[in-house]
Amino acid sequence: NAPAQRRPATLSDQIRAMESQFQLAMPKGMEAQQLVRDALTAIRQNPQLAECTHASVLGGLMTCSQLGLRPSVLGHAYLVPFRNKGTLEAQLVVGYQGLVDLAHRSGQIKSLIARTVYENDFFDVDYGLEDKLVHKPAMDKGIPVAYYAIAKFNAGGHAFIVMSHDEMLAYKQKNVKLGKFGPWVDHFEAMAHKTCVRQLSKWMPKSTEMATAVAVDDSVRVDLTPEAINHPIHIDGEVAHEPTPIES
Numbered sequence: 628n629a630p631a632q633r634r635p636a637t638l639s640d641q642i643r644a645m646e647s648q649f650q651l652a653m654p655k656g657m658e659a660q661q662l663v664r665d666a667l668t669a670i671r672q673n674p675q676l677a678e679c680t681h682a683s684v685l686g687g688l689m690t691c692s693q694l695g696l697r698p699s700v701l702g703h704a705y706l707v708p709f710r711n712k713g714t715l716e717a718q719l720v721v722g723y724q725g726l727v728d729l730a731h732r733s734g735q736i737k738s739l740i741a742r743t744v745y746e747n748d749f750f751d752v753d754y755g756l757e758d759k760l761v762h763k764p765a766m767d768k769g770i771p772v773a774y775y776a777i778a779k780f781n782a783g784g785h786a787f788i789v790m791s792h793d794e795m796l797a798y799k800q801k802n803v804k805l806g807k808f809g810p811w812v813d814h815f816e817a818m819a820h821k822t823c824v825r826q827l828s829k830w831m832p833k834s835t836e837m838a839t840a841v842a843v844d845d846s847v848r849v850d851l852t853p854e855a856i857n858h859p860i861h862i863d864g865e866v867a868h869e870p871t872p873i874e875s
Contacts, residue, residue: 638677638684642666652692662692669699675708676717683716686848693856694836696725720810721844723821733834737779741820744773752789760787776823778831788827795819
């Protein structure tokens with residue numbers, strides 16, 4: 628009798644098989660076993676990930692490993708299926724909470740938070756020698772009119788950035804290639820907060836991880852060697868399916 632053909636390894640099989648490689652890439656104190664569980668949960672929640680090129684999913688997970696981010700958990704990072712010239716690939720989207728956590732790793736950030744301003748709120752910004760921002764939320768909010776992020780530094784002082792709702796829409800239009808689905812469609816506020824933090828990062832003391840996360844955001848990675856994180860590939864495509872929810 629001819630030997631039975633071995634079935635091709637599924638994406639889940641490959642993720643499990645890479646646990647030791649993920650562990651070697653991770654910052655100390657993190658567990659690759661947890662990342663594997665997170666990844667398998669993400670695939671169950673969004674089966675279209677399994678239809679993406681396996682290399683792009685594994686590459687995104689390797690980036691999560693190196694940055695110490697959890698995929699599809701805690702607002703850290705997300706793998707979003709998107710169509711690039713007919714081929715489904717997994718695009719890594721770094722979340723708001725992921726950027727905040729990475730910023731704190733510099734050891735120079737006392738606090739970092741982003742918020743939404745609604746039309747009935749009291750909101751006053753004074754750019755000048757002191758750079759003041761006052762926001763008093765109203766109970767009857769109304770529609771969103773602006774978003775901002777504030778960083779306070781351990782050495783004293785602060786920095787903030789404000790973007791109007793119209794500016795955020797313009798940013799989305801210019802920088803995000805979307806179909807009918809995707810985090811900007813379904814979780815606009817969380818992505819607006821993340822965008823403010825990204826813009827504010829230019830004036831913040833960065834950790835190396837934070838700078839890398841900004842560089843790899845919205846990228847596709849198919850090279851699993853550690854050095855590949857320094858060479859992100861940004862490809863225009865269309866988000867093919869609604870991703871898992873993003874927590875703000």
